[in-house]
Amino acid sequence: MSSPGWSLQSSRYRPMMALGLMLLAMAAILINLLAGPVSIPFAVLWQSLWSSVNAAAGPDAVAAEVLWQLRMPRLLLGLLVGGQLAMAGAILQVVLRNPLADSHILGISGGASLLAVLLFLFATDGVLTLAVWDWQVSVLYMMPWAATAGGLLAAGLVFRLSAAGGLTPMRLVLCGIAVASVLNALVGGILAGWGHANAETVLAWLAGTLYGRDWLYVWALLPWSVLGLLLLPVMAKPLNLLQLGEESASSLGLSVTRWRGLSLVVASLLAASAVGMVGPVGFVGLLVPPIAQALVGSDMRRQLPLSGVLGALLVVAADGVGRSMPGVNELPVGVVTSLVGVPFFIYVLRRQS
């Protein structure tokens, strides 16, 4: 993806790029917080950032309520999900040495969705009672665990299936497509059987949505994001070596198999826990890493964090676009990312010969 002569990669432009990104991020965040059915004046945001919510009275109180109970958690969750998906994509593309690798295509999203849906199916009123100890556990907090387990299982299955006859990247992608389509069919079937009355909720979840996500979701996902963030500095160097190819990496003293497996686990963890909270948001992990690579080159110490930032931005911007669409319901964020991501996927596919 990177052309050697591309001037953007030279360090001269880096401060400018960082500034541009910051401005973009600020704009996206402000628009997402302030625009909507209830438009909120900037003054309210400024005020409520520094003083307690209750201090405001009258219409400002409503605005502050909308801001803090609806838009802020949604924004934060969007940032977390986008960052996680994009970093997972960056890791997968390095490990599988394939620009088409993405948690969606490799079945990780499908596995995560399936377990998430099953969890909801067996819970009543959002609480799952574990029969053995009579524990009452909120489904929401179990969701990232279940989704991660599902993602790992799916990834493991895809690997096992494609490893049997030589692990070529294309074969991996094919097995991924097969497993993903089965899992997606199962998810669709279960949801269709369960959710006749609330078709719209189901549809939105299947596409991946941030609608109605409150602080609980943010708190449930946050530990996983933090875990991912802590792991990233550890991952960057081995990933750099893996980029060199198997022989070079092992001759430089990297135990390739172990790091490859570990990277896959981390990628599944990041992607699947995000999918468990918002549904399968597609193509973020596919779209972002090449852009990050074009901007800062293929050094993972820079590319990985930048992917995270860009992914967060992409999801928040997509959510902003989806919310402002006319129609009865808002457009789920996953639909917007797919509409942007598919043409890019096609572009990559056409380039690969």
Place this chain on the structure above:
Amino acid sequence: MASEQAAPWFRWGGWGLVALSGSLVLILMSLSLGVVPVAASAIIEVLLGEQGGLAKVLVWELRLPRTLLGLLVGANLAVAGVLMQAVTRNPLASPSLTGVMAGGALGVVLVMSYSSWPATASPYAALVGGVLGAAASIGLAWNGRLAPVRLALAGVAVTALCSAVVTAVLLNVGSSADELFFWMAGGLLGRSWPQLELIGATSLAGLLLALVFRRQLNLLALGDEVVRSLGIRVWRWRLGLAVLAVFLTAQVVAVAGPIGFVGLVIPHLARVLVGDDQRRLLPVATCLGAWLMVVADVTARTLVAPAELPVGLFTATLGGAGFIALIYRQRL
């Protein structure tokens, strides 16, 4: 080969007998099984018009049209798969993997949501959408030849795009979405005589047409140079048969929604049984597809009765396993 020449009609008659009796057994099973079982004797009485009441409603109004529809849907999908695989000479070509199904579904959703056309227009909407979907995936995957993996990936892209648009449309329309969502899940629940009337004649005509052209299908498998040297216009046949495949798929999509994998797996299963000769492959695939669909439908409605599972659950599970077996067999 010599023995085949000896008594062709006897051989074909034997196979025909097997197919017919198998189908009859399955139809009887499908008519009798359900939340309320109906005895075989009662079924025969209903079919002869000698019994009314509950049994008549169950058998005549609910189960018979549904069973016939299942046979047609399965046969259509299987034959569409055989045609697409022969035309593109690509083992992964099939209605669901090349975006035909998703394109057709998008066509139906668009027409049903934004136009005032009656439901009878949906097969044509599916046909237009399916042709566009197939053209898009094949066009995207084409780089001088049609590699299986590229076709599958292009199909994934087209399918993802179509389903994103479908979701957007359904959420945008709102109130009428419930019905369409139900249909999008795929299956035969609640389908009856009107649906059968809608696609019955056209599907049978399409299936017959495919059988008529079995020799041309065989020739297409030989490769372009050979076929051209025989004086056959390759591309004309390719295009015609591909459109026929999309037409058959569109009939299915219009009434039963998108049902994946049958069109991918059944042709390969038939190939394992009788080999590559399209003259045998086509009828065998037709039969297997029809049977699979009826069995899947009966399972879907009896497994957790009185509730009903979507047929897609079974076809996807079966089909996914078949798909993976295929990846191994073909060394893709």
